[in-house]
Amino acid sequence: MEGGDHLAHERKKAQFDVEAMKIVWAGSRHAFEVSDRISKLVASDPAFRKDNRPMLSRKELFKNTLRKAAYAWKRIIELRLSEEEASKLRFYVDEPAFTDLHWGMFLPAIKGQGTEEQQQKWLPLAYKMQIIGCYAQTELGHGSNSSKWWPGGLGKISTHAVVYARLITDGQDHGVHGFIVQLRSLDDHSPLPGITVGDIGMKFGNGAYNTMDNGVLRFDHVRIPRDQMLMKVSQVSREGKYSQSNVPRQLVYGTMVFVRQTIVADASCALSRAVCIATRYSAVRRQFGSQNGGPETQVIDYKTQQSRLFPLLASAYAFRFVGEWLKWLYTDVTQRLQANDFSTLPEAHACTAGLKSLTTAATADGIEECRKLCGGHGYLCSSGLPELFAVYVPACTYEGDNTVLLLQVARFLVKTLSQLGSGKQPVGTTAYMGQVEHLMQCHCNVQKAEDWLKPAVILEAFEARSARMSVACAKNLSKFTNPEEGFAELSGDLVEAAIAHCQLIIVSKFIEKLQQDIPGKGVKQQLGVLCNIYALFLLHKHQGDFLSTGCITPKQAYLANEQLRALYSQARPNAIALVDAFNYTDHYLGSILGCYDGNVYPKLYEAAWKDPLNDSVVPDGYREYIWPMLKQQLRTARL
Numbered sequence: 001m002e003g004g005d006h007l008a009h010e011r012k013k014a015q016f017d018v019e020a021m022k023i024v025w026a027g028s029r030h031a032f033e034v035s036d037r038i039s040k041l042v043a044s045d046p047a048f049r050k051d052n053r054p055m056l057s058r059k060e061l062f063k064n065t066l067r068k069a070a071y072a073w074k075r076i077i078e079l080r081l082s083e084e085e086a087s088k089l090r091f092y093v094d095e096p097a098f099t100d101l102h103w104g105m106f107l108p109a110i111k112g113q114g115t116e117e118q119q120q121k122w123l124p125l126a127y128k129m130q131i132i133g134c135y136a137q138t139e140l141g142h143g144s145n146s147s148k149w150w151p152g153g154l155g156k157i158s159t160h161a162v163v164y165a166r167l168i169t170d171g172q173d174h175g176v177h178g179f180i181v182q183l184r185s186l187d188d189h190s191p192l193p194g195i196t197v198g199d200i201g202m203k204f205g206n207g208a209y210n211t212m213d214n215g216v217l218r219f220d221h222v223r224i225p226r227d228q229m230l231m232k233v234s235q236v237s238r239e240g241k242y243s244q245s246n247v248p249r250q251l252v253y254g255t256m257v258f259v260r261q262t263i264v265a266d267a268s269c270a271l272s273r274a275v276c277i278a279t280r281y282s283a284v285r286r287q288f289g290s291q292n293g294g295p296e297t298q299v300i301d302y303k304t305q306q307s308r309l310f311p312l313l314a315s316a317y318a319f320r321f322v323g324e325w326l327k328w329l330y331t332d333v334t335q336r337l338q339a340n341d342f343s344t345l346p347e348a349h350a351c352t353a354g355l356k357s358l359t360t361a362a363t364a365d366g367i368e369e370c371r372k373l374c375g376g377h378g379y380l381c382s383s384g385l386p387e388l389f390a391v392y393v394p395a396c397t398y399e400g401d402n403t404v405l406l407l408q409v410a411r412f413l414v415k416t417l418s419q420l421g422s423g424k425q426p427v428g429t430t431a432y433m434g435q436v437e438h439l440m441q442c443h444c445n446v447q448k449a450e451d452w453l454k455p456a457v458i459l460e461a462f463e464a465r466s467a468r469m470s471v472a473c474a475k476n477l478s479k480f481t482n483p484e485e486g487f488a489e490l491s492g493d494l495v496e497a498a499i500a501h502c503q504l505i506i507v508s509k510f511i512e513k514l515q516q517d518i519p520g521k522g523v524k525q526q527l528g529v530l531c532n533i534y535a536l537f538l539l540h541k542h543q544g545d546f547l548s549t550g551c552i553t554p555k556q557a558y559l560a561n562e563q564l565r566a567l568y569s570q571a572r573p574n575a576i577a578l579v580d581a582f583n584y585t586d587h588y589l590g591s592i593l594g595c596y597d598g599n600v601y602p603k604l605y606e607a608a609w610k611d612p613l614n615d616s617v618v619p620d621g622y623r624e625y626i627w628p629m630l631k632q633q634l635r636t637a638r639l
């Protein structure tokens with residue numbers, strides 16, 4: 001079958017209004033219209049071509065990124081794009097660049113930690129891109145204070161950096177503070193005296209994150225003017241006297257709360273992209289199972305394929321909604337901080353750290369699973385999946401290693417529990433801990449599989465599991481005389497308790513989303529199916545937790561799995577429409593397997609011939625290496 005829409009028959013099966021679902025996915029009609037317009041703008045502009053990335057050398061790749069970044073900036077100005085539109089443009093250009101750190105970390109660090117005066121001086125320069133900044137926190141060897149190592153944009157492009165370093169006055173160490181440091185000349189881009197700076201080298205995968213100049217930085221007697229220390233949280237006077245404002249020191253790390261929140265939103269984008277590719281290809285691909293000479297089975301109809309694919313589809317939606325909520329939480333905490341209310345900062349830190357950890361880990365694993373779901377063709381660069389995995393997987397490490405972040409959540413949970421004794425009522429995402437006595441002894445009321453569809457039943461099971469795991473950790477910790485020793489010894493269990501808490505947040509935010517008014521025929525119903533798949537898939541995967549804490553019985557675990565299978569059957573006819581609702585262009589997907597029309601095989605065949613290796617029939621190197629070898633063998637054979 002040539003041309004046409006090879007997935008048309010699948011699209012006809014949809015039991016809901018896809019256009020309405022597109023708006024739910026985008027967040028609002030306005031957000032949908034902006035996203036739709038900008039994605040088409042990028043897709044139709046040859047300057048944003050990206051299919052050649054895996055073939056380019058590092059130098060060519062990097063220069064190409066600089067060209068695209070400059071061109072994108074030119075278009076942003078020519079078209080007078082708003083910040084929202086410009087961010088979408090960056091998103092659809094789909095290439096990590098120094099600009100991410102400039103806009104995503106350097107600017108927010110100055111906004112969050114700089115005084116009014118400092119903001120007035122530096123922000124206009126940064127907004128007009130008259131200076132380019134990065135965020136330099138990580139070191140080559142922890143605590144060595146020797147060299148900064150990893151900051152994106154630092155290696156080759158940034159003119160300035162926010163550098164995190166220890167402040168020492170009069171021999172007294174005041175801990176880590178942020179400083180704006182000029183690195184390179186604004187005339188000829190050479191490093192300023194005393195500064196050694198360069199790229200740290202090639203990273204995982206071809207193309208992928210190698211468009212970014214992650215860098216190394218060393219200082220040798222570099223003087224930073226006093227007014228370039230970011231002074232919102234603490235100050236040094238002309239006389240060298242150190243003082244602190246009436247704000248928590250933790251605000252020094254505020255940029256990370258912001259960025260982790262954006263990383264959660266981004267997880268749903270990366271996962272939905274991989275799922276879109278794997279779902280469309282699973283509907284196109286037929287393999288075995290032919291009856292009476294009829295067509296072979298679409299692989300999407302195999303229950304095993306569904307049980308691997310549909311939880312990922314459901315996770316993409318779940319991460320979308322928890323990301324939306326986290327954005328709200330971040331806006332709320334920011335407004336409170338401006339009004340000197342710091343009470344919700346620990347919760348915002350725990351939520352952003354924990355959800356960053358959970359969503360990036362599930363997304364990285366999910367992209368790899370999608371590659372396997374596409375069989376051998378998933379391993380081809382033209383599937384789009386290898387590069388997506390390579391570019392995405394460092395999200396599990398940057399902005400805080402995922403395990404380290406879960407340990408931070410665990411500290412927060414243990415602290416919350418310990419405060420119950422003093423009568424402090426937990427609020428927000430830990431409000432359920434206020435019901436800890438009930439949650440420690442409640443019994444799940446599931447008698448038949450459909451009982452698992454009740455939101456209250458699901459919520460109680462997840463709350464009870466999380467509360468019981470945290471309480472068990474707290475009890476075990478109390479057996480240690482040295483709390484830090486206990487924390488280290490029990491860190492494995494603490495991480496599991498933190499995961500249980502974060503999964504509860506995601507499930508509960510999905511359920512809350514369904515309580516809103518959601519217009520469009522069948523839209524809410526499909527989201528209900530996905531929400532239940534997400535929750536019951538987690539329950540099935542972690543049934544050890546639910547059973548060992550006595551939250552459910554083995555029979556109830558069995559019934560949850562039975563219900564899950566029924567939900568997969570309900571999702572099946574809607575699968576293609578559910579990924580169409582992401583509204584991704586073929587340019588953004590960058591995948592032959594995931595193309596909208598499903599015309600996979602002719603495109604794969606055509607693409608193979610475009611590989612530079614096929615430019616000539618006889619490859620370079622044949623005459624030099626292979627021909628002499630063949631001749632040698634012939635001679636030996638004759639002997």
Ligand SMILES: CCCCCCCCCCCCCCCCCCC/C=C/C(=O)SCCNC(=O)CCNC(=O)[C@H](O)C(C)(C)COP(=O)(O)OP(=O)(O)OC[C@H]1O[C@@H](n2cnc3c(N)ncnc32)[C@H](O)[C@@H]1OP(=O)(O)O
Binds near residue numbers: 082253256399
């Ligand atoms: C108009 C044109 C517009 C154009 C638009 C273009 C748009 C382009 C936009 C692009 C956006 C892209 C977004 C960016 C892309 C992202 C790329 C990623 C690049 C990666 C960057 C990095 O990796 S930066 C380095 C990050 N490093 C880490 O995360 C290290 C992890 N470790 C920690 O977080 C540690 O906590 C620590 C190092 C921060 C501190 O460690 P320490 O041991 O000293 O203290 P504790 O951990 O014990 O904590 C003490 C105390 O503080 C609390 N706390 C810790 N962190 C925070 C925090 N972040 N916020 C609030 N509170 C915090 C902690 O809970 C403890 O509290 P107690 O009460 O004392 O228990």
Ligand SMILES: Cc1cc2nc3c(=O)[nH]c(=O)nc-3n(C[C@H](O)[C@H](O)[C@H](O)COP(=O)(O)OP(=O)(O)OC[C@H]3O[C@@H](n4cnc5c(N)ncnc54)[C@H](O)[C@@H]3O)c2cc1C
Binds near residue numbers: 138214401402
């Ligand atoms: C692509 C990429 C881009 C980056 N961009 C930037 C940037 O722009 N700016 C910047 O400053 N940094 C950047 N980083 C650095 C990044 O923030 C760090 O790599 C990250 O915070 C992890 O720190 P680490 O590398 O020191 O790992 P380590 O802390 O050395 O972790 C190694 C292992 O030890 C474990 N571990 C560490 N501490 C503990 C603990 N307390 N308890 C239990 N286990 C522990 C971890 O779980 C991990 O398994 C980037 C990194 C990458 C990969």
